[in-house]
Amino acid sequence: MTMxxxxxxxEHRTRDRxxxxxxxxLGECYDQYASFVYGLALRVVRDAKAAEDITQxxxxxxxxxxxxxxxxxxxxxxxxxTLAHRRAVDHVRREEARRRRDETVLSRVTATPDVEEMALAxxxxxxxxxxxxxxxxxxxxxxxxxxFDGKTYREVAVIMGIPEGTAKSRLRLALRRIASTLExxxxxxxx
Amino acid sequence: xxxxxxxxxxxxxxxxxxxPNEVAQVERYLARDPEAxxxxxxxxxxxxxxxxxxxxxxPAELRASVLAAARAHHRGPAPDDDLTRLYRTxxxxxxxxxxxxxxxxxxxxxxxxxxxxxxVIHLAAMESMISAGLGAPVSNLDAGTxxxxxxxxxxxxxxxxxxEDVLVLWREAIARITEWAATGATTGPLPWLGIEVGRxxxxxxxxxxxxxxxxxxxxxTGRQLEPxxxxxxxxxxxxxxRSLPTWLDVSGRSHPGCTxxxxxxxxxxxxxxxxxxxxxxxxxxxVDVVLEVDIVEWCHRIGERVTTDAIAVRVAGxxxxxxxxxxxxxxxxxx
Numbered sequence: 213m214t215m216x217x218x219x220x221x222x223e224h225r226t227r228d229r230x231x232x233x234x235x236x237x238l239g240e241c242y243d244q245y246a247s248f249v250y251g252l253a254l255r256v257v258r259d260a261k262a263a264e265d266i267t268q269x270x271x272x273x274x275x276x277x278x279x280x281x282x283x284x285x286x287x288x289x290x291x292x293x294t295l296a297h298r299r300a301v302d303h304v305r306r307e308e309a310r311r312r313r314d315e316t317v318l319s320r321v322t323a324t325p326d327v328e329e330m331a332l333a334x335x336x337x338x339x340x341x342x343x344x345x346x347x348x349x350x351x352x353x354x355x356x357x358x359x360f361d362g363k364t365y366r367e368v369a370v371i372m373g374i375p376e377g378t379a380k381s382r383l384r385l386a387l388r389r390i391a392s393t394l395e396x397x398x399x400x401x402x403x
Numbered sequence: 404x405x406x407x408x409x410x411x412x413x414x415x416x417x418x419x420x421x422x423p424n425e426v427a428q429v430e431r432y433l434a435r436d437p438e439a440x441x442x443x444x445x446x447x448x449x450x451x452x453x454x455x456x457x458x459x460x461x462p463a464e465l466r467a468s469v470l471a472a473a474r475a476h477h478r479g480p481a482p483d484d485d486l487t488r489l490y491r492t493x494x495x496x497x498x499x500x501x502x503x504x505x506x507x508x509x510x511x512x513x514x515x516x517x518x519x520x521x522x523v524i525h526l527a528a529m530e531s532m533i534s535a536g537l538g539a540p541v542s543n544l545d546a547g548t549x550x551x552x553x554x555x556x557x558x559x560x561x562x563x564x565x566x567e568d569v570l571v572l573w574r575e576a577i578a579r580i581t582e583w584a585a586t587g588a589t590t591g592p593l594p595w596l597g598i599e600v601g602r603x604x605x606x607x608x609x610x611x612x613x614x615x616x617x618x619x620x621x622x623x624t625g626r627q628l629e630p631x632x633x634x635x636x637x638x639x640x641x642x643x644x645r646s647l648p649t650w651l652d653v654s655g656r657s658h659p660g661c662t663x664x665x666x667x668x669x670x671x672x673x674x675x676x677x678x679x680x681x682x683x684x685x686x687x688x689x690v691d692v693v694l695e696v697d698i699v700e701w702c703h704r705i706g707e708r709v710t711t712d713a714i715a716v717r718v719a720g721x722x723x724x725x726x727x728x729x730x731x732x733x734x735x736x737x738x
Contacts, residue, residue: 231488235470235473235474238469238473242470243466246460246461246465246466246469247459247461248454248458250458250460250461250465251454251458252454252455252457254457254459255457263461264461264465264468267461267465268465268468268469268472271473272472272473272476275473275476277498277499279492279495279496280495280499286444286447287451289448289452290448290451292451293447293451293452293454293455294450294451297419297450297454298419301419333455333458334458336452336455337452337455337456337458340449340452340455340456341456344453344456355418355453358415358418358419358420359418359419359420359450359453360457362419363420364415364420364422365412365415365420366422368420377411380411380414383418383420384413384414384415386414387414387417387446387450388414388446388449390449390452390453391445394448394449394452
């Protein structure tokens, strides 16, 4: 499979094609980022059907409003990821009460990793995993609770039994550390 | 909340981990502090990469389902011309503003006397009126073409319904207008005036109203104003210059045989020679009057968001002509 690297130039061209309602461009974006969007959504909502719905919403969002993605402000991955995460967190917060009542064990779907996923993206994800693993345990837990469990920093503080200010600073330190790891790995030109 | 306190929330914001009532405050802070916005961009990239550690192939059938849904949600024919793109860009920008509004924001009063929520309903009432004029009513409301009456009926009908219901109606109307714009039609309706006007007038005036109301909302909720792109500002300004002779005539302020040079400064600006009466050609230099004004300020004047007394304008030549031009310029607000 030949896939152009997601450079800023590629993102500009793809955005123009999406604005021109070129369906093939949406297909390419899907092939490039569906595993990322779906995996992220599934990790947060822990419900395969909801993760599929979110994935569909995210790509439809790109299809319907391509002009809202501005490559000069950030990469497509960040744009899609932010949207997917926001939708997933909204879903979790909506479902939380229901989830508390219904203790059904949710099974994770089995699927093989997308062999087409770009090797570089896999490598970077691997580095980020390494960076997450190397965080002090209290920072890693704060990130897990906020990002993957959809908790607000106040809820993180309550769960961890720490002041709110400490929760905020743990999140900040952890995220900055990951950002600086990525920067030092010189991933920016294609992130 | 102080800027220092807001700065402490940037990482939580990038992780979608702020308290719901803090999100709008953080976004307003980001709008006024480019350094903070750059930091959030960096932190959001890091957050997205955390998400990438969980990449997992979705079920194979999802791809076809997404593409089929895209086809069903087709935005209408591709906006392959500048005017449709202008219209769609402004409606898209408006739509992305709505989810950022908290309940306090929706209750805030705007400059034109409607709450933010009711202003959104007003816009849906107007868009759906055009859509109905194109032969595709998107609402069961038989609300007529009187702007105030129609707006009041829509506000009443949607009073207890979520704002999302209003957006559904508004989006349908936009899709219909976009489809019409691609049919090659040269004229379209402005039902509240009971007239047919050029396709460009329909698209530009709707894009313009959408932007002006988006900024009404931003102003009412303490957000930074967001003008359209320079190219789109230029397009709106150019339209206003072409229409100015007619507007002068309609408002009883035409000056046969006279010409103005209007210089709009700022990104998207330019210089126009404008005859001050309809069906005339602009005369050459020297002109009777020169007006120099910032392009966004000019657009605010044509949308009646700044008065002729308050507008920052430099005039050389006949002051009375300049006054008539500035008075007549707001006619776009009635389109």
